[in-house]
Structures are given as C-alpha cells and as structure tokens.
Amino acid sequence: MVTREDVINIARLSKLYIAEEDLDEMTKAMADIVKFADTINNASEDGVEFDNINNLSNAFREDEVVPSYDRDEILSNANDTDEGHFLVRKRV
Amino acid sequence: MAEGMITRFGRMLRDKELSCTELTEKYLTQIEQANGDLNAYVKVTPEEALKTAKAVDEKIAKGEELSALEGIPMTLKDNISTKGIETTCCSKILEGYKPIYNATVWETLRNSNAVLLGKTNMDEFAMGSSSETSYFGGSANPHDITRVAGGSSGGVASAVGGNIAVYGLGSDTGGSIRQPASFCGIVGLKPTYGAVSRFGLIAYASSFDQIGPITTTVEDAAIVYDAISGYDKMDSTSRGRVGDPTVNSLKNDIKGMKIGIADEYLDGVNDDVRALIEKACAVYESLGAQIVRFKLPSLKYALPVYYILACAEASSNLGRYDGIRYGYRTSSYNDINEMVCKTRSEGFGAEVQRRILLGTYVLSAGYYDAYYKKAQNLRGSIVNAFKAAFESCDVILAPTVPMTAFKKGSAVSDPIQTYLTDICTVPVNIAGLPGVSIPCGFDKDNMPVGMQLIGNTFCESTILNAAWQYENAAGADVFRQSAYGVKL
Numbered sequence A: 001m002v003t004r005e006d007v008i009n010i011a012r013l014s015k016l017y018i019a020e021e022d023l024d025e026m027t028k029a030m031a032d033i034v035k036f037a038d039t040i041n042n043a044s045e046d047g048v049e050f051d052n053i054n055n056l057s058n059a060f061r062e063d064e065v066v067p068s069y070d071r072d073e074i075l076s077n078a079n080d081t082d083e084g085h086f087l088v089r090k091r092v
Numbered sequence B: 001m002a003e004g005m006i007t008r009f010g011r012m013l014r015d016k017e018l019s020c021t022e023l024t025e026k027y028l029t030q031i032e033q034a035n036g037d038l039n040a041y042v043k044v045t046p047e048e049a050l051k052t053a054k055a056v057d058e059k060i061a062k063g064e065e066l067s068a069l070e071g072i073p074m075t076l077k078d079n080i081s082t083k084g085i086e087t088t089c090c091s092k093i094l095e096g097y098k099p100i101y102n103a104t105v106w107e108t109l110r111n112s113n114a115v116l117l118g119k120t121n122m123d124e125f126a127m128g129s130s131s132e133t134s135y136f137g138g139s140a141n142p143h144d145i146t147r148v149a150g151g152s153s154g155g156v157a158s159a160v161g162g163n164i165a166v167y168g169l170g171s172d173t174g175g176s177i178r179q180p181a182s183f184c185g186i187v188g189l190k191p192t193y194g195a196v197s198r199f200g201l202i203a204y205a206s207s208f209d210q211i212g213p214i215t216t217t218v219e220d221a222a223i224v225y226d227a228i229s230g231y232d233k234m235d236s237t238s239r240g241r242v243g244d245p246t247v248n249s250l251k252n253d254i255k256g257m258k259i260g261i262a263d264e265y266l267d268g269v270n271d272d273v274r275a276l277i278e279k280a281c282a283v284y285e286s287l288g289a290q291i292v293r294f295k296l297p298s299l300k301y302a303l304p305v306y307y308i309l310a311c312a313e314a315s316s317n318l319g320r321y322d323g324i325r326y327g328y329r330t331s332s333y334n335d336i337n338e339m340v341c342k343t344r345s346e347g348f349g350a351e352v353q354r355r356i357l358l359g360t361y362v363l364s365a366g367y368y369d370a371y372y373k374k375a376q377n378l379r380g381s382i383v384n385a386f387k388a389a390f391e392s393c394d395v396i397l398a399p400t401v402p403m404t405a406f407k408k409g410s411a412v413s414d415p416i417q418t419y420l421t422d423i424c425t426v427p428v429n430i431a432g433l434p435g436v437s438i439p440c441g442f443d444k445d446n447m448p449v450g451m452q453l454i455g456n457t458f459c460e461s462t463i464l465n466a467a468w469q470y471e472n473a474a475g476a477d478v479f480r481q482s483a484y485g486v487k488l
Helices: A004-013 A020-042 A071-075 B005-014 B020-038 B046-061 B104-111 B154-161 B178-183 B218-228 B271-286 B297-320 B336-347 B350-363 B368-389 B415-420 B426-431 B460-477
Strands: B041-044 B073-077 B115-120 B144-148 B167-171 B187-190 B211-215 B258-262 B290-294 B395-399 B435-442 B448-455
Touching (some): A004 A020, A004 B350, A020 B350, A020 B368, A020 B415, B005 B020, B020 B041, B020 B046, B020 B073, B020 B115, B041 B154, B046 B115, B073 B154, B104 B167, B115 B154, B154 B167, B154 B178, B167 B218, B178 B187, B178 B435, B178 B448, B187 B218, B187 B460, B211 B218, B218 B460, B258 B271, B271 B290, B271 B395, B271 B448, B271 B460, B297 B350, B297 B368, B297 B415, B297 B426, B350 B368, B368 B426, B395 B460, B426 B448, B435 B460, B448 B460
Parallel strands (some): B073 B115, B073 B167, B258 B290, B258 B395
Antiparallel strands (some): B041 B115, B187 B211, B187 B435, B395 B448, B435 B448
C-alpha cells in the first residue's frame, strides 16, 4: 500500500516537489500503478538470471586521445556561465 | 502499393519530372496548410530543407548518381538530436536546447542529402501512447482529426499518414513506432535491439529504446532501415545489421513460411481487429504459408514487467535534467537543491513525473527485490519463451494494438487504461526483437487497423518479406490515403 509519506519520500529521492494539493491524487495514482506492478508476484520464474538484452560482453579497444567537443559550444546551452564554467548562483 | 514512394520520387527526380526544390516546396506548402489540423510538426526547418534540395538539384544538373534517399523529404521525431536545431523531446525542460552533435542516424541520412522538413511531435520524453503528453499538445489522426495519432511517435505518424513527409524516423521503447503507425494506417518498423545506433537519441529506457522508420509502404521501410542500420562505435550496445540489405529479399516466395499465432495476443482484442487478423491468416495461407498456433503464457506479465523496468531506467536517465548545463531553469530559488527540485517539478509534465516516481520506487531499498529484480528475471523468461516459439515458426503474427485510434482526451484521464493499449507491442521490446506494423484493413468507423509481424533477432529481412507479400496481395483493401498533404 502506497502512503502519502511514501510519495513524499520517493519525491525527495527523485528531486521533485509534489505540491500539497496534488499529494492525494499522486498517492492514488502511485497506488494504482504499484498494484498493477504487483501482478508480477503471481508469476513463477524460470530461475534464469537475466543479464543484458543483446548478450554483449565487454568490448575492449585501445584508449586513444581524440578531439572532443568545443568548450564554448557545450556552454552555449547553459543558462549561466562564467570563465568557461557552468554557473549556479548562490542566491537570486 | 508494391512500389514505394521513395523509389517513385527518386525516379521522378532522376528523370527530371520535377526538381528537388519543387518537391520540397510542395511539402513545405502542404505542411503550412495541414499542420494547423494535424499538429504533427513542432518545428519546421525550411532553410535546411531548401539548402539540401538545392545541393541535390546541382548534382542532378551535373548528371551525378543519386543514392536511394537523396532528395527525399523526411522528418525526425523530436528526441533525435540535430546539431544546431532545437531538440526538445516535447518537454518544457528542454526548451531552447540545441544539440552540439547529430544523432548517428541523422548524420548518416544528412550525408546522403536527406531533406529534413522539420522535427515532429511526440509524447513528452516518449512517455505515452497518444502524443498528448507533449508540451505542445497532441497530434491528430489524419483519417479523423477528432482522434489521436497514437504515440509516442505520433507526430511522425501523423506527418507520414497526412502526406506531409515521405518518411520519418521515430523511436520505439514499448510500441512507439508501431502503435502510431497502426493508428494512422501506415508502416512502422521497430528493429532488433542493437541494429540501429542509439547515439544521439535522447534516452527514455536505454535497454528498450530503438530508432526505426515510419513509412507508407513496406519497401520504403526496408530502404530506410538498410540505410540507418549498422555498427556504431558511439553506441556501446550497437551490433549493426546482420546479413544482406533487406530490400533484396522483399519479393522472395513465402511458400512454406511458418507464421505463428499466439492465443494470448488475441485476448481482449476488439472484434473488428480480431476478424482482420483472421482474414490476414487466410491471405497468408493463400500465398502458401502455413499457420502455426501456439501459446505464450508468460506474455500476461509483459506489461507490468515493461512498466517496472522502463520506469526504473527512466528515473535514472532523467536524473541528468537539473537546469545547470542545458534546458529550462526555474526563475527563483534559494539554494542548489531547491533550484534542481523546482526546475524538475516545473519542467517535467505529470506523466513523466509519475514514471520517475514509479522508477525510483521500484529501485529503492526494500522494493528492489520485489519489483526490479523480479521483473528482470521475468524479462529473461519472456526472452526464452520467444526463443522457443521461433523453433516452431519463422514469424509471429499479432495485432499491433487491441483497438483503433481513440478520441482525443480519453487517454489522459486514466494512466493504467492507457498502459493497457501497449499490451501487444511491449513484448517485442522486452525481448529485443524486430517487429513491423502494417495496415490490414479498417474497422466499422473506417479507422485503420494494423497488424504486427514479429521476427527472431536480426531477422528483419524475414518479417519485411512477409510484410511485403501481404501488402502486395491485399493491396488497395488495406491502404487508403488520407485527405491531407501532397498528392503526386
């Protein structure tokens, strides 16, 4: 059973704010979805541990130094930059 | 519809029946006229399109050879990175974001002078089945604009079905190429996991996501798939295409091909859809194929397995949106934690937030074993069930969606009901298999119905061969042009 407290805790871990007035609705939505997810607990497994979808193992290659993206280009999408760095102001 | 639009338009360009600039202008004009109704495009790129068209016309004037996709007007879903062109995933949180690199698929197509008409609408971060979770509102179905185009690649399907793009690339995590293709009466191919590079595809659920074509004909889908598939060192899960180009085997005889039908795929499917699937079996039998009936009991867990794993991956993938390096940032905050939380809460829509929360829940201490680990192991069981099925058949035939396109607004009200519409499409993503949706008729409301052909891994040639043969045999009974767009 998903409670309001669960939703508040999960939201904190997810770095999301759920407004007080939306909490009941979100708790109900989460409870419905988790109940739906719970149906897997009726299933019996093959006992097969799943690894990855296309059975890839590590592919090694030489570690070569190659040019990367231009610093100014990367910074061009940021809201705030200073002297070649991303900037987060302490207080606005 | 045996000859595809790409082949036909390519021939018209080579024969100088019309110039690439004229062809591109026709599409741009029709986008202007139809997009108000369809809301297929979220960004139109006329300058980029006409610049490429001019380059193609210069090649034609010099008598140079054109490759298959050269000069053909197309579109990309808005989660495929285009250098210098805004790429938003139809989310407020990526407002104004212009990638500094191209997705490998777009780099490949761009190098062969594909004419990009613009970026198309989608459910926010590809999370949805109606394209209505888009920040820009949903796309309409070109066969009835009071209905949805489907999702999440609803914009591509609306554009291709509405004849305002010859083809488009979408992405399919749980059915997002095949479901809208089915709703809009066209073709959508979800390739084998690893066949097409995901580099530059903005991630939703990385072990499920795959890019593929949405087209009007099977031949077009084969041509586009052959062009975009291949190994890419930029994608650590890339495998590339296995075997010859799929266009080479489209017309192969399918006499003796074993087509499997699993009863579980037909559970809960509406009567019109079920009847058309049975009719398709008869078409296949008349072509000499053999229908094999079998059971896939683990399918009933496919949907919860998919939602648990996809949301878990999404909650991790979407952790990167913090307002610092790109995209939207909240306007007022006191410290960095408040900035990140407010940015995310204001920037993500309700469905994205729900999925992040569910993903975080199933990965959190105390729930990991009961949900995430259990779902991963069931994923293994489903993979094995398909492996066993392909020992007794060559392709599996199934509905694409249990119903046809629903009315706008009906998906938003009940998330679980909307999740249920993905029941026939998610198993393919769980098992990493290729699946193609092709039109197979119309329901009593004259809305298109799609059917799905599923193959073993890297057997795109087989499913496209079976799809082409059906399309060729069924012909005009299953495909109708919508009233919109370019008519040539």
